[in-house]
Each structure stands twice: as structure tokens, then as C-alpha cells.
Amino acid sequence: MTTTDAPPTPSPEKLSEVVIRFAGDSGDGMQLTGGQFTATSALFGNDLSTLPDFPAEIRAPAGTLPGVSAFQVRIADYDIHTPGDVPDVLVAMNPAALKTNLGDVRPNGVVIVNLDEFKKGNLKKAKYESNPLEDGTLDGYRAVRVELTRLNRQALEDVELSNRDRDRCKNFFALGMVYWMFSRPLEPTIDYLKRKFAKKPVVADANVRALQAGYNYSDITGAFQVRYEVEPADLAPGTYRNINGNSALALGFVAASRRSGLPLFLGSYPITPASTVLHELAKFKHYGVTTFQAEDEIAAVCAAIGAAFGGSLALTTTSGPGLALKSEAMNLAVMTELPLVVCDIQRAGPSTGMPTKTEQSDLLQALYGRNGESPLPVIAPSSPADCFNAAIEACRMAIRHMTPVVLLSDGYLANGAEPWRLPDAESLPDLRVEFAGGEAIDPERGFLPYLRDEETLARPWAVPGTPGLEHRIGGLEKQEDTGNVSYDADNHQRMTELRAAKVERIARSIPPLEVEGDPDADLLILGWGSSLGAITGAVRAARREDLKVARAHLRHLVPLPSNTGEVLRRYRRVLMPEMNSGQLAMVLRARFLVDILTLAKVQGKPFGRTELLEVIREILKTDAANRPEEA
Amino acid sequence: MGEPKTLTRKDFQSDQDVRWCPGCGDYAILKAVQEVMPELGVPKEKLVVVSGIGCSSRFPYYMNTFGFHTIHGRAPAIATGLKLARPDLEVWVVTGDGDALSIGGNHLIHALRRNIGLKILLFNNRIYGLTKGQYSPTSEVGKRTSSSPVGSVDPPFNPLALALGAGASFVARSVDIFQPHLKSTLLRAARHRGTAFIEIYQNCNIFNDGAFAYMTDKAQRATQVLELEHGAPVAIGAGDARRELRLDGLQLSAGSSEDDGEALVWDETDLNLASLMAHVGPPDLPTPIGVLHAHERPAFEDQMARQVAEQVEQRGGDGLDALIRAGDHWTVGPDGISDR
Numbered sequence: 025m026t027t028t029d030a031p032p033t034p035s036p037e038k039l040s041e042v043v044i045r046f047a048g049d050s051g052d053g054m055q056l057t058g059g060q061f062t063a064t065s066a067l068f069g070n071d072l073s074t075l076p077d078f079p080a081e082i083r084a085p086a087g088t089l090p091g092v093s094a095f096q097v098r099i100a101d102y103d104i105h106t107p108g109d110v111p112d113v114l115v116a117m118n119p120a121a122l123k124t125n126l127g128d129v130r131p132n133g134v135v136i137v138n139l140d141e142f143k144k145g146n147l148k149k150a151k152y153e154s155n156p157l158e159d160g161t162l163d164g165y166r167a168v169r170v171e172l173t174r175l176n177r178q179a180l181e182d183v184e185l186s187n188r189d190r191d192r193c194k195n196f197f198a199l200g201m202v203y204w205m206f207s208r209p210l211e212p213t214i215d216y217l218k219r220k221f222a223k224k225p226v227v228a229d230a231n232v233r234a235l236q237a238g239y240n241y242s243d244i245t246g247a248f249q250v251r252y253e254v255e256p257a258d259l260a261p262g263t264y265r266n267i268n269g270n271s272a273l274a275l276g277f278v279a280a281s282r283r284s285g286l287p288l289f290l291g292s293y294p295i296t297p298a299s300t301v302l303h304e305l306a307k308f309k310h311y312g313v314t315t316f317q318a319e320d321e322i323a324a325v326c327a328a329i330g331a332a333f334g335g336s337l338a339l340t341t342t343s344g345p346g347l348a349l350k351s352e353a354m355n356l357a358v359m360t361e362l363p364l365v366v367c368d369i370q371r372a373g374p375s376t377g378m379p380t381k382t383e384q385s386d387l388l389q390a391l392y393g394r395n396g397e398s399p400l401p402v403i404a405p406s407s408p409a410d411c412f413n414a415a416i417e418a419c420r421m422a423i424r425h426m427t428p429v430v431l432l433s434d435g436y437l438a439n440g441a442e443p444w445r446l447p448d449a450e451s452l453p454d455l456r457v458e459f460a461g462g463e464a465i466d467p468e469r470g471f472l473p474y475l476r477d478e479e480t481l482a483r484p485w486a487v488p489g490t491p492g493l494e495h496r497i498g499g500l501e502k503q504e505d506t507g508n509v510s511y512d513a514d515n516h517q518r519m520t521e522l523r524a525a526k527v528e529r530i531a532r533s534i535p536p537l538e539v540e541g542d543p544d545a546d547l548l549i550l551g552w553g554s555s556l557g558a559i560t561g562a563v564r565a566a567r568r569e570d571l572k573v574a575r576a577h578l579r580h581l582v583p584l585p586s587n588t589g590e591v592l593r594r595y596r597r598v599l600m601p602e603m604n605s606g607q608l609a610m611v612l613r614a615r616f617l618v619d620i621l622t623l624a625k626v627q628g629k630p631f632g633r634t635e636l637l638e639v640i641r642e643i644l645k646t647d648a649a650n651r652p653e654e655a
Numbered sequence: 656m657g658e659p660k661t662l663t664r665k666d667f668q669s670d671q672d673v674r675w676c677p678g679c680g681d682y683a684i685l686k687a688v689q690e691v692m693p694e695l696g697v698p699k700e701k702l703v704v705v706s707g708i709g710c711s712s713r714f715p716y717y718m719n720t721f722g723f724h725t726i727h728g729r730a731p732a733i734a735t736g737l738k739l740a741r742p743d744l745e746v747w748v749v750t751g752d753g754d755a756l757s758i759g760g761n762h763l764i765h766a767l768r769r770n771i772g773l774k775i776l777l778f779n780n781r782i783y784g785l786t787k788g789q790y791s792p793t794s795e796v797g798k799r800t801s802s803s804p805v806g807s808v809d810p811p812f813n814p815l816a817l818a819l820g821a822g823a824s825f826v827a828r829s830v831d832i833f834q835p836h837l838k839s840t841l842l843r844a845a846r847h848r849g850t851a852f853i854e855i856y857q858n859c860n861i862f863n864d865g866a867f868a869y870m871t872d873k874a875q876r877a878t879q880v881l882e883l884e885h886g887a888p889v890a891i892g893a894g895d896a897r898r899e900l901r902l903d904g905l906q907l908s909a910g911s912s913e914d915d916g917e918a919l920v921w922d923e924t925d926l927n928l929a930s931l932m933a934h935v936g937p938p939d940l941p942t943p944i945g946v947l948h949a950h951e952r953p954a955f956e957d958q959m960a961r962q963v964a965e966q967v968e969q970r971g972g973d974g975l976d977a978l979i980r981a982g983d984h985w986t987v988g989p990d991g992i993s994d995r
Binding site (some may be wrong): 063066067069212259260261262263264265266275278279282283287289291308309310311312313314316318319320322323326327328329330331332333334335336338352353356360446447448449452487488489490491492493494495496497498499500508509 | 669671698699700701703705708715716718719720721722723724725726729732733734735736737738739740741743744761762765959962963966967969970971973974975976978979980982983984985986987988989
């Protein structure tokens with residue numbers, strides 16, 4: 025540290041948006057640090073989007089490359105849709121974090137490193153041949169080298185903690201520095217620390233001091249040449265909270281339970297990245313929620329089916345490998361026509377794949393991964409906050425149409441977060457249900473458990489305990505109306521068609537596919553699920569360049585909105601970016617005979633806005649070049 | 656609503672034709688269950704029979720109650736969800752040796768561990784019937800079947816020992832054709848709170864005929880069937896033929912009444928005794944039937960329901976808006992942020 029007088033604080037430079045990535049060892053608390061920066065920025069009024077990136081190992085050996093955990097947040101003074109492609113600021117708590125993340129940082133970006141960690145042993149663990157702080161690796165970046173460990177220990181000198189425990193506060197020292205750099209208040213984080221460590225005031229105090237020390241250090245030393253400000257965004261009026269996809273799902277299911285008047289039952293088995301839905305719902309017992317941690321994935325879905333038979337709003341949550349295990353039971357729900365929601369929080373496969381990395385590659389499994397002709401509705405939320413609405417819609421389809429429904433989220437939505445404009449409970453769909461009662465008994469034929477509603481083709485929901493409605497259901501083919509076991513050839517044909525028609529009927533109650541962009545665009549970007557943000561950003565940027573492009577996003581994948589084919593045929597070119605090898609494109613090509621281009625990405629990472637923009641430019645440039653020859 | 660009418664066996668017979676092979680032991684078990692049901696004092700709409708896959712699992716179709724013929728091995732899991740969602744229902748599970756002990760083994764042991772209020776009837780015929788006669792996880796070693804033409808090599812499960820090992824709070828055995836015994840055992844199970852597990856020896860007259868003849872033949876019953884009764888001496892036969900079971904160290908051994916020592920008095924609450932008794936059987940000793948073990952412990956569905964009820968009581972006043980608005984939130988007015 026220098027002993028000269030503090031330089032004058034630079035007046036903050038205004039930025040429209042900034043992307044910050046916090047990276048460190050998985051024990052360094054980077055998720056917490058990033059979460060705090062996010063919460064403070066949300067309260068400040070920025071629009072934001074976040075992306076955690078953590079290793080599958082709970083604690084890989086400290087200092088190694090597989091042990092690096094990172095959290096990216098993008099804050100802006102306008103409406104944004106993605107956590108950003110290229111960090112402007114990187115906080116690297118050790119050499120491994122620098123090595124795995126530096127390549128993503130924009131040229132001349134700010135890189136804050138903990139100098140104390142760049143010692144021989146750690147450099148070796150990070151597989152650095154020479155010290156990157158000295159060998160020119162950081163040329164072209166604005167590197168801020170801070171003796172973070174030493175300064176943090178110094179700040180906590182008179183706190184009654186071991187050095188090991190003092191070191192555990194150094195993420196807050198780093199956060200304090202970043203808060204200074206972006207002119208953020210410390211109070212929200214101080215309040216948070218006091219709440220979190222209410223029972224351990226020494227720990228709370230140590231973290232608060234570390235935070236303040238980091239802030240003051242930046243203020244006094246002028247460690248940064250500049251200071252930035254990102255103004256609040258012009259968000260639509262309303263009350264907001266910051267929410268990730270899995271929390272939004274959990275709230276959506278409780279909301280559906282309340283709006284339907286049915287108790288919520290979740291059968292689940294822990295699996296990454298779906299477990300947090302189970303954790304969240306386990307907290308909501310006071311809303312009458314029952315969560316059952318089953319012995320395996322199969323028992324989890326089976327228990328949910330049992331609860332559905334009993335009249336609960338039944339749910340099971342899983343990820344790809346678990347969906348595979350559940351498929352036989354899901355077919356039982358198809359055959360017995362019971363309402364059930366199956367949430368698949370997709371991750372990179374096949375097999376165990378990359379559990380903490382995102383992908384959209386379970387689509388065909390959801391559509392077709394069961395024996396026999398087995399149609400069921402599939403819905404995919406498009407943003408973390410949209411998970412709330414998608415959960416309600418999945419429940420609506422399940423109970424109105426007496427069918428299992430698959431909700432396809434993914435790891436990106438599950439862990440990513442954004443501000444959510446809170447709805448009024450009263451504005452949510454009315455899902456009230458009436459179980460079949462005595463009126464359902466036909467004087468001549470008795471109760472007919474497979475007699476269908478004319479509008480929806482749904483069979484009655486006749487729950488045990490209802491006098492006179494005693495009946496048997498099961499996985500064997502049913503005779504139409506009576507539900508008795510039937511091996512009749514024509515009956516099987518008819519029932520197969522009826523099950524398909526019932527699912528297709530749902531298209532009557534879903535909104536049409538809407539297009540944003542040029543009505544006479546040369547190129548339509550069609551997406552589904554979590555790519556909405558990147559596609560929207562890319563298409564808007566392309567249109568600012570006067571490229572004639574439009575976009576549409578599918579939320580209901582089965583059944584498709586009734587105008588899907590018409591929309592697809594309207595454009596000369598259709599491009600589908602998918603985090604798989606082109607699964608939905610294959611389905612749509614087969615169904616509508618439209619030549620769809622696939623942009624496949626299977627890297628465990630979501631699409632970036634910039635990469636999509638480049639693809640749009642490339643396609644339109646090539647088309648333009650080819651056009652005269654056509655003419 | 657008038658007085659609930661007294662139900663009879665007929666009330667529990669459905670309109671479906673029973674389609675087991677003529678002579679199958681399942682007929683006898685169906686008859687016993689239909690005769691016992693009226694004695695439970697439960698309206699039939701409150702009864703649900705859940706089954707898996709196999710010959711025995713056709714059972715629900717023949718019961719005029721609510722029923723669910725599910726998928727192979729999963730009946731305890733589906734029944735668990737139903738019982739959790741609807742503790743007011745009486746949920747019976749009908750399963751077989753293949754269904755419960757092979758493909759569904761995991762669900763069986765976890766149901767027993769949790770002590771959820773299911774009555775699990777395991778029809779044990781020691782063979783796969785519906786798939787035409789392959790050896791099962793209770794078939795004896797050396798069983799020659801279509802899938803084991805020179806004899807099976809894997810040793811069988813002992814279902815009672817397995818159930819006890821899984822922590823079952825009620826474990827019993829009965830036999831298809833021992834109707835009075837079967838019915839009294841079913842009644843005991845019905846009145847037990849928590850999981851009741853009954854292994855029912857059942858003859859498959861097509862693929863494994865006579866599997867239990869060593870004890871069910873009239874000539875054999877007096878010497879080969881040991882009927883356990885809580886508080887009564889464990890003994891078989893009368894007069895000179897009487898043999899008593901004695902606790903000999905950590906073994907059970909048989910002796911005549913003239914020998915020294917005293918007959919063991921059966922205590923169904925003693926788990927250690929039950930564990931010994933689960934292994935008693937031929938060739939050295941007769942086969943025990945009756946209630947091996949019964950003890951009271953909290954039922955899973957009661958504990959789950961209590962947690963929910965307590966939380967609703969303590970914190971349940973909040974509406975949906977309170978849930979949506981929980982945690983840090985901020986309000987944006989027409990002129991930007993107005994409230995944090």
C-alpha cells in the first residue's frame with residue numbers, strides 16, 4: 025500500500041449496462057457474493073439477469089480448475105433479457121478462477137485478482153507454467169492486483185476469529201470493492217449479514233467489517249481508475265422481486281393449488297438441478313403442501329399418481345435421468361387419464377452428462393420417450409419469472425383435461441434470476457375443480473369412469489370416498505365409457521385416437537403464436553424455452569442494423585398453437601436455435617414440411633446474444649448474395 | 656342419508672368375470688377378503704385396493720370398491736401417495752412374490768420402514784405365473800423352470816425376515832386354503848395402525864402345483880403347521896404327538912412334553928423372537944403361521960399430516976399474495992422507484 029495522500033475520488037462515469045463475473049474456489053462463497061450484488065442492484069432499480077456456474081463436485085480440491093465456481097450478473101438501466109455474453113469486470117479470487125474465466129472477459133475489461141493467492145502451489149494447481157500476473161497474460165486488461173487476503177486479515181485483526189475464519193470473509197472484502205466501483209450502498213448487504221448471522225454476531229460483525237474494509241480500501245487507495253454508475257431501469261410500474269426459475273416454479277405450484285382449491289402434493293427424489301424445487305416447496309407446509317421425498321424417482325412419480333387418484337394437485341420434479349426412470353409411470357397416468365405435472369429441469373446429457381450444465385435435449389424424451397402411442401401436453405417456460413406462469417398453466421392443462429403434463433425447464437432457468445413483476449393473486453387463472461359426484465351415476469349404465477366431456481374430452485375425476493362411484497382403473501386398455509378392461513381391436517384404435525384428440529383439444533385454449541419484428545422479414549428466428557432472452561436481444565439488435573428479421577417463441581410444444589404452421593410458412597427462412605441437435609426443428613419439419621435451419625449448441629451453456637446476432641447477419645448476408653442468381 | 660346398511664360379501668363382488676385359472680389359490684384369498692371386508696365397518700367407497708402386475712394383481716377388478724391396477728412392482732409407491740393424500744381411506748395393496756420382492760423390492764422395504772398405513776397382502780406362490788412359469792425370488796434353489804432348465808442357482812428371499820429387517824410393525828403369514836385362519840389374520844391386519852404385512856402362501860396349480868403341499872395336505876397339517884397365538888405356548892399336535900418349541904440359546908428347537916424344559920410362550924411384541932421364528936421351518940421344524948410380530952409405532956401418514964397441520968396452525972393465515980410478496984421487493988411507480 026502506498027502512503028501518499030488518497031487521490032481524489034473520480035466522479036462516476038455513467039454506463040447503460042455492465043456485466044460482472046465473480047469467480048473463485050467453490051469454498052470462496054462466490055454464489056453468495058454474486059447474489060448480494062444482485063439483490064442490492066435489484067433494490068437500486070436496475071434491470072438485471074444472473075447466471076451462476078458451479079461445479080458438480082461439492083468441494084473439488086481447493087485451488088484446482090474443476091473447483092472454480094462463478095456467478096455472473098448483468099445490470100442495466102434498460103430492459104434486458106440475458107445475463108450477458110462478455111464480462112466487463114472479472115473478480116478472480118485465485119489463479120484457477122483467473123485461468124478458467126479470463127478468456128471470456130472483454131478487451132480492456134477490469135480484472136480484480138487476489139495477489140496473495142498467486143503463489144507457486146496455487147499456480148501449479150491452476151496449471152500455470154508461469155505467474156500470469158507477471159508474464160503479460162493480463163496485458164490488454166485493466167488488472168487490479170490486491171493483497172486481498174492480507175488486507176482482509178488486517179481489517180479483522182481484533183475480531184475473535186481464527187485466521188481461517190477471517191479468510192472466509194474475504195469474499196465480502198472483494199464485494200465491498202465492487203460496491204465502491206459501481207457506487208452501490210452497503211446497507212442491504214449489512215442488513216442481510218445481520219439477519220443471516222443473527223445467532224453468530226461475531227461472524228456477522230467480521231463480514232460487515234470485511235465489506236466496509238473493501239469499500240474503504242477502494243475509496244482511499246484509488247485502486248480503480250474509474251468509478252461507474254448504472255441508473256435504475258425504466259421498468260413497468262409494479263412491485264418486483266428478484267427470483268430464480270426454480271423458486272418461481274415452486275410459487276407457481278402453490279398458487280395453482282390455492283386457485284384450484286386442491287392440496288398440493290409433491291413426490292420427488294433429489295437430483296441436480298431440480299432439487300431446489302423440492303427444497304422450496306418443503307418450506308410451504310403452512311400452505312397445506314405435502315412434500316414426499318421418495319426412495320427413488322419411480323416411487324416419486326408413483327406417489328404423485330396415487331395422490332392424484334385421491335384428488336390432490338399432484339406434482340413430481342426431476343431432471344433428464346429421472347425422467348427416463350419415470351416414463352413407465354407417466355404412461356400409467358396417460359392410460360388412467362389422471363392429472364399430473366412432471367417437471368423436468370433439463371441438464372446436459374446423455375447419462376449423467378454434466379449435471380450442473382444446461383441443455384434442452386430432453387425434448388424428444390418428453391414428447392416420445394414412452395412405450396406405445398402416448399400423447400401428453402408439454403410446456404416450456406421462457407424465463408426465470410415465466411416459470412411461475414408456466415407452472416400454473418401446466419396445472420391448468422392437467423386438471424382441466426385430465427392428463428399428465430411435462431414442464432420442460434432447464435438448468436439455466438432454474439438458477440438464473442431476474443426481476444419479477446408480482447401479480448395479484450386474484451388476477452391468476454381460476455382453476456376451481458369439481459369432482460364427480462352422485463349426479464355422474466347413469467340410471468341405466470351406472471357410473472362411467474371413461475365417459476368424456478364433450479368440450480375437453482376429459483374423463484371425470486372421481487375420487488375414492490365418493491359413494492356410488494366405486495370403479496377400477498389401471499394400465500390395461502380401457503373400454504370406451506365403462507373403463508372396463510378391453511382387448512377389442514376397434515376399441516383400442518378408438519381409444520388411441522381419443523387420447524390423442526384430447527391432448528390436441530388443448531390447442532383451443534392456448535394463445536396463438538405471436539411474431540415480433542418485421543412483418544415482411546426475410547428470416548424468422550423460432551425459439552422455445554430458455555433461449556427467449558438471447559433471441560430477443562439478438563433480433564432487436566439486428567433490427568437496429570436494419571436487418572429484416574422477426575422472432576417467435578413456442579411455449580406450448582404439445583399441442584402447438586393452432587397457427588404454428590401458418591406462421592412458419594410465412595417466412596422465406598426459419599432458423600431454430602436449440603440447446604440440442606435440432607430436436608424441435610425435426611418435429612416441426614415433419615409436421616409442417618417447412619425447411620427449418622437448425623443452430624445447435626450443446627456446450628452446457630446458453631446461447632449468447634452476440635453469437636445469435638452474428639448468425640443472423642451471416643444468414644441474411646449469404647441470402648442477399650444469392651438472391652440475384654435466383655432472379 | 657339413513658343408517659349405513661350392513662354390508663355383505665356380495666357388496667364387495669364386482670360385475671367383472673374372475674379370470675384366474677380354475678383351481679388357483681387366488682380364488683380362496685379373494686373369497687376371504689370379500690368376507691372380511693364387511694366386518695371392518697368401513698363404507699365400501701372408503702376402501703381402495705391397489706395392485707401391481709401379475710396374476711394376483713388382477714385382484715382389484717374383482718372387488719366392488721375403488722381400485723387401481725398399477726404397474727409392475729409399484730403398488731406400494733402409488734398406495735403411499737394415495738394414503739398420504741387421503742389418510743381417511745383404507746388402502747390395501749395386493750402383490751405377489753415377483754411384484755413385491757423382485758421388481759418392486761425397493762418400494763416394499765421403504766413402505767415397511769416408514770410404517771405407512773397400508774395393508775400389504777403378498778401372495779407367495781414361489782413362481783412367475785402370468786409370464787408362464789419362470790422361477791421367482793422365493794423359488795427354492797435348483798428350481799427347474801423354462802428360464803432355468805437345469806435348475807436355478809440363486810437362493811430365495813425369506814419374506815418374513817425381509818419385512819422384519821425393514822422395520823415392519825406388523826408381520827404375519829397365512830395360507831390360501833386355511834380360510835378361518837386367513838380371515839382372522841386379515842382382520843388383525845386391518846386393525847393395525849401402520850403397515851401390516853401378510854405373506855399368504857398361495858398355490859399355483861399350473862406352474863408350481865403343490866408347492867406348499869408338505870404342510871397343507873390334510874395328513875401333514877397336524878405335524879407341519881405351527882399356529883402362533885399371542886400368549887399361548889408354541890406347540891403343535893396333541894397327546895403323545897405334541898411337540899413344543901423351546902428357546903435353546905439363540906435357537907428354537909422342538910421337544911416333546913415329556914422332555915425337560917418349558918414351551919416357549921409366544922410374545923408377538925418381541926422382535927428378537929420374531930426374527931428367530933421367521934427362520935423356523937422345514938426340514939427340521941414345522942412352518943409357523945399367524946402373527947409373528949406386531950408393535951405400535953407412529954404411522955407415517957399421521958406424522959406427515961401433523962407437520963402440515965402444525966405449520967398451517969402456526970403460520971397458515973397468510974394468503975397467496977403474502978407468499979408472492981415474501982422477501983425483498985420493491986415498487987416501481989410511473990416515475991421510477993417509489994418504495995423499496
